[in-house]
Amino acid sequence: MKRKLINTVVALALFPLATHAFAAEMSTKQAVEALHLNELALTYSQDKIAQATDNKSSSATDALMIDMGVITVQDLSNAASVSSKLSLFVADQMDQSERYIGNVSDKNIVERVIKTWNDSTVIQDKATLAQLNSFIDNGYTTGYNVIDTNDDSKFNPELMLRYGHNDIQHAAQLLYLMKTEGFDPKVQFTPKSSAFLYLPEWGEPNYSVVTLESGKMVSVVKEYNLDFEFQTPERKAAFMDLINQYAKKDSADEKGLIIESWWQPFYRSYTEMADYKVLTENRVIIGDYQADLMSLPENAEKQEKQVRAAAKDMDVIPVKVWVNPSFYRYMHGDFK
Structure with missing residues (x-):
């Protein structure tokens, strides 16, 4: 503000x-x-x-x-x-610095989001992927997200939330839900590459997996961030109630949720929010790419030092973030 x-x-x-x-x-x-x-x-x-x-x-x-x-x-x-x-x-x-594709109230906002999704691919830069995958191989992290910084919304952090997911129909239903519930923030839709450690006990993967030198397997899939800039801090705060009611699974057979709702939705604020929990987002800057490594605060400094030592030509920027409680529990190993 x-x-x-x-x-x-x-x-x-x-x-x-x-x-x-x-x-x-x-x-x-x-x-x-x-x-x-x-x-x-x-x-x-x-x-x-x-x-x-x-x-x-x-x-x-x-x-x-x-x-x-x-x-x-x-x-x-x-x-x-x-x-x-x-x-x-x-x-x-x-303010000409912002990048966004429209407002929730726009009649064709979902059309724009789906087109952007369909036109996007996972990161193709093999050298960058090899460097980032080495962080998983060496145990510095179990995963990372990569975005193109040219797509950054540059929204006002006091009014902005960043929501992450992997299902495009979930995004469509969420935007329509927000419209029906009277929310009308600005929207930036940013496809991202999400990499995670794939465990053998999960069985045969149904998507691409790369085997690293150590034998660890890493999968890189397409996901997205939805950045929302709300009109007021009060509307920003109300987003949690919306997600808890319509987009957070609390039981296996729960009804009344939008498609592909997660046990632990993932959204974050870059300013302090009541009822949110603190994590650290270690940002690794590689040219126009930014890799985000989420960490518990007590582990963040160690991770930052490890990444700096392994990638001396990359900038590493620790950023304090406030996340929804269920995702914070996920970071502690809780599936709910």
């Missing part, structure tokens, strides 16, 4: 205000000028203003911001509410 507000201040400094000096509160006129929408506002007739605002004495800029869905008619009687909504909207419009 702080980053967004800073961007707003910068934006206002860059766009001269015709009749208003910069103030702590943002008006619709200031927002329109900052967004270069003056000419559009001037197309509003008195009748169109009255139709949008229910008040002919309101301004064209008020009407435009209402028609754009930034504020409501009711907000006009609350300057603080208007200012807050406008500030966030202007900052968001001017």
Whole structure:
């Protein structure tokens, strides 16, 4: 949130205000000028203003911001509410660093997600895979996820959650579920390669497995991250209740869940969250690739040192993350 507000201040400094000096509160006129929408506002007739605002004495800029869905008619009687909504909207419009494919409310959001999934493959860089697999071979980790950093959402961490899964129909149902439950965050869909130690007692694998020098077997499969940037911290916090009710398995024959719900869903925040548990995400940077190695905090420093020693040409960045309780239990060996 702080980053967004800073961007707003910068934006206002860059766009001269015709009749208003910069103030702590943002008006619709200031927002329109900052967004270069003056000419559009001037197309509003008195009748169109009255139709949008229910008040002919309101301004064209008020009407435009209402028609754009930034504020409501009711907000006009609350300057603080208007200012807050406008500030966030202007900052968001001017933040060009984000990458995302749309909002949950978009009619074709699922279509975009499925197309991205169908067009993606697991990592093909053999040298990078060999280096990462050596971490498993040497016992530094039992698995890793690899993403292309060019796909990073760069969402505001105060409002962002990252949700991981491997079934694309689960993603489709989750997005539709969120829509029906009134959630409308921004969405970035990032395919990823997920590698894990395959144990012989699991039987004959039904997907590709590589046997390492030690005899250990590693499988690399396609999974994905869904990054969500919610409108408010409260909506971000409400996501856990949604998952617990509709996407977390608590019994083998449980009904009323979306497809392929896991015993231990996996989602994380990069800022502290009530009821979440702390883990460490050791990020290994290899060119445009980022490999994420999840670790319990008490093991994270050892893992970081091991990886640094084995891959001196790679950056290793430990990041504190907050994960949902069931995934934290999974990290301790609990299947529920």
